[in-house]
Ligand SMILES: Nc1ncnc2c1ncn2[C@@H]1O[C@H](COP(=O)(O)OP(=O)(O)O)[C@@H](O)[C@H]1O
């Protein structure tokens with residue numbers, strides 16, 4: 309279970325997320341919808357740790373992960389597939405997929 313509770317996120321003086329809460333249950337697809345600029349990407353960046361939150365909490369499997377580094381969250385299974393072409397253009401498709409192996413033990417590195 310992934311639980312986001314009452315998070316606030318700022319880009320300088322501009323507030324992008326205001327008191328956002330969300331629950332995502334295992335085995336279910338949780339969808340966040342909204343027009344351009346409402347903060348969907350900011351919410352994902354906050355959950356994976358790419359951008360810090362000012363307040364609130366992010367719980368994953370009962371533990372507060374909001375203070376963890378992105379690679380520590382990745383190790384726990386939290387990832388983010390961005391829209392657009394945020395890939396490594398000089399790598400093959402297979403090599404691009406394998407970049408996600410970084411935080412995993414060797415035995416867990418299967419596609
Ligand atoms: N790096 C940034 N610096 C300043 N403002 C940003 C940055 N990224 C996004 N924003 C602003 O934060 C708001 C939410 O953007 P975003 O999370 O990208 O929305 P969405 O993904 O729903 O389109 C928008 O007003 C956007 O202009």
Ligand SMILES: [Mg+2]
Nearest residue numbers: 348349350391
């Ligand atoms: Mg977006």
